[in-house]
Amino acid sequence: xxxxxxxxxxxxLPEMIDQDVLTRVLGTAVKSxxxxxxxxxxxxxxxxxxxxxxxxxxxxxxRDRGAGIRVVKGDTTGFAHTADLSEAGLLAAAVSxxxxxxxxxxxxxEVALTRxxxxxxxxxxxxxxxxxxxxxxELLRRIDDAARSAGASIVQVSAGYGxxxxxxxxxxxxxxxxxDEQVRCLVRMSVVANGDAGMQTGFQxxxxxxxxxMFDSVDVEELAxxxxxxxxxxxxxxxxxxxxxxVVIKRGSGGVLFHEACGHGLEADLVAKGASVYRNKxxxxxxxxxxxxxxxxxxxxxxxxxxxxxxxxxSQYNVLIHDGVLTDYMWDYLxxxxxxxxxxxxxxxxxxxxxxxxxxxxxxxxxxxxxxxxIVRATESGVYVAKLGGGSxxxxxxxxxxxxxxxxxxxxxxxxxxLREGNLIGNGPQVLRDIDLLGNDFAMGNPGxxxxxxxxxxxGDGQPTLRVKTMTxxxxxx
Amino acid sequence: xxxxxxxLQRIADAVIAQAxxxxxxxxxxxxxxxTDIRVYEGEIxxxxxxxxxxxxxxxxxxxxxxFAYAGTLDDRAIAEVLAEARDNVEFGTPDEWxxxxxxxxxxxxxxxxxxxxxxxxxxxxxxxxxxxxxxLAVAADSRVRIDDANYSDVAAENAVATTxxxxxxxxxxxxxxxxxxxxxxxxxxxxxxxxxxxRSPEEFDLAKAAQEAADRATRLLGATKPSSRxxxxxxxxxxTAQFLGIISSTLNGESVIKGRSxxxxxxxxxxxxxLFTLVDDPTNPLAYTATELDGEGLAAxxxxxxxxxxxxxxxxxxxSARRAHTVSTGNAVRGGFKGTPGVGSLALQVxxxxxxxxxxxxxxxxxxxxxxxxxxHSGVNPISGDFSTGASGLLITNGQxxxxxxxxxxxxxxxxxxxxxxxxxxxxxxxxxxxxGVSLVIGDMTMSGA
Numbered sequence: 001x002x003x004x005x006x007x008x009x010x011x012x013l014p015e016m017i018d019q020d021v022l023t024r025v026l027g028t029a030v031k032s033x034x035x036x037x038x039x040x041x042x043x044x045x046x047x048x049x050x051x052x053x054x055x056x057x058x059x060x061x062x063r064d065r066g067a068g069i070r071v072v073k074g075d076t077t078g079f080a081h082t083a084d085l086s087e088a089g090l091l092a093a094a095v096s097x098x099x100x101x102x103x104x105x106x107x108x109x110e111v112a113l114t115r116x117x118x119x120x121x122x123x124x125x126x127x128x129x130x131x132x133x134x135x136x137x138e139l140l141r142r143i144d145d146a147a148r149s150a151g152a153s154i155v156q157v158s159a160g161y162g163x164x165x166x167x168x169x170x171x172x173x174x175x176x177x178x179x180d181e182q183v184r185c186l187v188r189m190s191v192v193a194n195g196d197a198g199m200q201t202g203f204q205x206x207x208x209x210x211x212x213x214m215f216d217s218v219d220v221e222e223l224a225x226x227x228x229x230x231x232x233x234x235x236x237x238x239x240x241x242x243x244x245x246x247v248v249i250k251r252g253s254g255g256v257l258f259h260e261a262c263g264h265g266l267e268a269d270l271v272a273k274g275a276s277v278y279r280n281k282x283x284x285x286x287x288x289x290x291x292x293x294x295x296x297x298x299x300x301x302x303x304x305x306x307x308x309x310x311x312x313x314x315s316q317y318n319v320l321i322h323d324g325v326l327t328d329y330m331w332d333y334l335x336x337x338x339x340x341x342x343x344x345x346x347x348x349x350x351x352x353x354x355x356x357x358x359x360x361x362x363x364x365x366x367x368x369x370x371x372x373x374x375i376v377r378a379t380e381s382g383v384y385v386a387k388l389g390g391g392s393x394x395x396x397x398x399x400x401x402x403x404x405x406x407x408x409x410x411x412x413x414x415x416x417x418x419l420r421e422g423n424l425i426g427n428g429p430q431v432l433r434d435i436d437l438l439g440n441d442f443a444m445g446n447p448g449x450x451x452x453x454x455x456x457x458x459x460g461d462g463q464p465t466l467r468v469k470t471m472t473x474x475x476x477x478x
Numbered sequence: 479x480x481x482x483x484x485x486l487q488r489i490a491d492a493v494i495a496q497a498x499x500x501x502x503x504x505x506x507x508x509x510x511x512x513t514d515i516r517v518y519e520g521e522i523x524x525x526x527x528x529x530x531x532x533x534x535x536x537x538x539x540x541x542x543x544x545f546a547y548a549g550t551l552d553d554r555a556i557a558e559v560l561a562e563a564r565d566n567v568e569f570g571t572p573d574e575w576x577x578x579x580x581x582x583x584x585x586x587x588x589x590x591x592x593x594x595x596x597x598x599x600x601x602x603x604x605x606x607x608x609x610x611x612x613x614l615a616v617a618a619d620s621r622v623r624i625d626d627a628n629y630s631d632v633a634a635e636n637a638v639a640t641t642x643x644x645x646x647x648x649x650x651x652x653x654x655x656x657x658x659x660x661x662x663x664x665x666x667x668x669x670x671x672x673x674x675x676x677r678s679p680e681e682f683d684l685a686k687a688a689q690e691a692a693d694r695a696t697r698l699l700g701a702t703k704p705s706s707r708x709x710x711x712x713x714x715x716x717x718t719a720q721f722l723g724i725i726s727s728t729l730n731g732e733s734v735i736k737g738r739s740x741x742x743x744x745x746x747x748x749x750x751x752x753l754f755t756l757v758d759d760p761t762n763p764l765a766y767t768a769t770e771l772d773g774e775g776l777a778a779x780x781x782x783x784x785x786x787x788x789x790x791x792x793x794x795x796x797x798s799a800r801r802a803h804t805v806s807t808g809n810a811v812r813g814g815f816k817g818t819p820g821v822g823s824l825a826l827q828v829x830x831x832x833x834x835x836x837x838x839x840x841x842x843x844x845x846x847x848x849x850x851x852x853x854x855h856s857g858v859n860p861i862s863g864d865f866s867t868g869a870s871g872l873l874i875t876n877g878q879x880x881x882x883x884x885x886x887x888x889x890x891x892x893x894x895x896x897x898x899x900x901x902x903x904x905x906x907x908x909x910x911x912x913x914x915g916v917s918l919v920i921g922d923m924t925m926s927g928a
Contacts, residue, residue, distance in 0.1 A: 053736050055573055059566035061546040062816060063555065077524040083531065083550040100525035137569045156737050192738065192861060199737075199861040240866075242706050242889070242926030273518070275625050275660060277667070353528060392852050396625075396660055396669045399885055401853030401868030421859045423866040423887050472703075474866040474887020474926040 022171040029094040036072040038172040042352040046164040051140035068352040071101040113177040118307030124211040128163035146221035150228030156192035170312030178312035191227040195235035202230030207447030209305040240422030240475025246382035247471040252443030255461025260393040261400040261428030267358040268335040277398040287432035289324040297361035303447035304361040304460040311347035350455035362460035368438025372465035377413040398428035422475035439465035490639035502538040508636035515629040534815040542570035579774035579796035586777040587761040591650035595678035614688035625658035644775040661695035670694030701882035704927040710845035715907040715915025722913035726823040731794035750787040750896035755829035765825035773812030773819035826913035831902040845874035863891040886927035
């Protein structure tokens with residue numbers, strides 16, 4: 001990090017918007033008497049490549065650049081965005097956002113901007129735009145080869161590579177001026193195996209908030225073999241049972257459940273509207289005393305790591321539930337201002353075309369003390385979930401549904417037969433209370449994209465192996 | 479409105495005019511403007527006024543494809559996009575079927591996709607009707623609170639030009655209102671939503687949207703978890719539309735040629751009950767997703783996919799069609815300028831029966847009316863057909879709708895569900911989705927609860 005708090009990497013790039021221009025644009029935005037104005041500028045370059053059916057289908061390059069201007073007056077927010085980063089373009093957007101927020105008149109306010117440091121979460125060694133495209137495509141070839149040589153039953157492989165380099169700048173009328181550069185790389189793959197009883201699919205992915213050096217430590221062939229193994233294993237799987245059973249969730253495979261079923265309910269915007277089961281619950285026991293749940297934007301190379309959030313606030317380590325007691329919610333600027341409290345670094349947005357709102361970063365359950373093998377041994381009969389798929393939750397009720405993409409029966413304390421697709425359904429608050437065994441083998445899971453109100457942002461999740469006393473499995477077994 | 483000389487068409491034309499010998503080019507240019515208004519407790523929570531535009535350029539040379547896009551239309555950016563797309567060509571695998579769509583002589587079915595009423599609709603009236611929707615939803619039931627009420631409209635204009643001779647442009651606009659509700663009873667809270675769509679706000683039915691939002695939230699209060707068993711299932715039109723979305727992915731020509739569809743090699747076979755006829759018809763003006771053009775600029779057209787339970791064919795864009803030795807069905811779908819065209823259904827509809835939902839229910843001794851599903855996408859394996867989804871709804875006992883139930887799953891395979899279909903309702907609902915809704919009765923499914 002440089003002496004003025006900016007990251008060294010930013011020094012090499014031209015200024016996105018001149019500081020004097022920012023001052024004038026913010027001044028214009030609040031001219032009609034608004035309480036708050038903000039400029040969010042973004043310049044994102046991305047590359048993606050897809051392989052399917054043995055072919056590199058195409059390489060795509062993308063460029064998204066523009067600014068969103070937010071003006072707040074009372075409880076009303078006006079917002080406009082533009083792809084034109086010239087002073088004229090920004091001023092036009094500021095006038096339009098101000099008009100949207102307000103009809104009244106007011107005075108002129110001077111804004112003094114102070115450059116603010118973000119949290120340094122990691123360093124980027126090899127920026128993806130300096131890596132030859134051939135090296136990116138080569139990763140996909142290696143995935144294809146490794147998956148196809150995993151077994152004669154493998155009939156189809158598709159894989160994707162993506163990277164992005166996202167520069168953001170935030171300036172607001174409270175004097176904040178902050179910048180960040182967020183670099184991410186990702187691979188994902190799905191492998192289809194064909195057997196007597198039809199086709200089955202296995203998935204794997206890896207993503208980090210780093211440069212291309214990610215692939216020095218992440219072995220894409222190993223990931224491909226694992227996806228192939230999953231597909232092959234499921235060929236001999238039997239239909240999942242139905243009904244309520246104890247469920248053991250493998251480390252790093254069920255964090256999404258806590259993200260969906262608990263994390264969303266701890267977002268202050270949903271809480272304020274009474275659309276969360278956790279409203280008015282601060283200080284109360286809301287989970288098994290074994291559970292400590294954290295949202296952590298500072299988590300080094302993880303997928304949800306950020307230096308600053310999309311409102312210019314440094315990322316933080318926030319404890320949401322401590323030993324089962326709800327300690328705090330997550331906050332963005334607007335909600336924090338309303339409650340006269342500090343922000344928590346959770347104001348995020350998909351792009352400059354979107355308004356920020358309360359979002360998670362990396363959300364995870366801390367380690368317990370049990371040996372993971374003992375958790376399985378202590379379970380007479382139940383289901384072992386080795387990988388959870390996507391899901392959805394109703395934050396007002398806490399009800400959720402998740403697909404199980406890899407699961408096994410537990411019989412007499414041992415993991416036995418693989419199961420075919422099925423859903424895991426339950427209620428977030430109930431599951432938190434029903435965690436009765438918590439392992440000591442914490443791991444983060446696959447990179448995720450969290451959707452809320454039509455906006456997607458990168459997030460991470462994680463948890464140690466744990467057992468839930470009882471959950472409902474919806475399988476297809478008669 | 480497909481042939482008017484737009485600024486965007488000129489931009490697309492100028493790009494393809496730069497094609498080098500041996501190079502195929504496609505330029506897709508679009509411009510959108512949208513308004514989003516959110517109201518909460520009688521006040522505007524946010525007002526978003528947004529314009530965006532961009533270009534995507536596809537280059538094909540010697541069977542290799544490259545693509546690039548930028549979210550701006552300034553000349554320098556367009557030149558950069560073309561250069562990047564050309565550079566990306568180097569890394570594609572040569573593919574004998576790679577190529578652009580070619581004019582196929584199918585005439586465009588003209589539709590009225592632009593409303594001058596919406597284009598000229600005053601902002602303060604948009605705000606007023608959003609507030610009105612919130613008031614109506616609160617008034618509909620004393621147990622109802624509001625999460626938010628929203629108004630959205632979008633006007634979109636696009637143009638495509640290719641070196642293979644396609645040159646088409648169009649514009650359309652539309653709007654909708656929606657309201658999210660919460661209903662409380664003691665410690666219990668349930669949620670609901672309602673919406674109304676239209677070419678212009680004059681087509682909105684605010685009272686109906688408000689009533690539905692209130693009903694959806696209140697009808698599940700006191701719901702319990704049902705006991706696990708096999709029973710008859712009635713899918714509400716809204717739920718059917720979501721299932722059709724899943725079924726359409728198995729009728730996608732690209733999935734079929736890549737061996738990812740359970741219907742591969744089954745054309746001409748009885749894959750569903752004789753009561754099941756499925757059509758993809760974007761030329762039907764009643765469909766929310768009605769359109770004149772597909773994502774490659776070919777005329778959108780009516781395609782029969784399943785007739786009397788017999789599989790008739792799959793949907794294709796020009797690439798999947800070439801690989802399958804057939805012709806495009808006009809089913810290229812494109813998510814804006816940031817991507818190349820994929821394959822997908824445009825406006826699905828099951829041929830309706832005649833009876834109302836109440837009449838369907840009256841003949842069922844033990845069943846469940848499924849009004850909402852969750853996690854459907856995550857619970858389906860479109861290759862094997864296995865599925866399981868979270869659900870909520872009302873129990874059916876001796877022909878009567880009874881107690882609300884939630885936190886259960888229903889499961890089957892797509893193949894069995896289609897064959898187990900015993901009746902299609904007459905209650906078609908043109909939802910703001912790629913498929914229309916209609917009630918379906920499925921003879922035998924597994925319900926998992928307590």
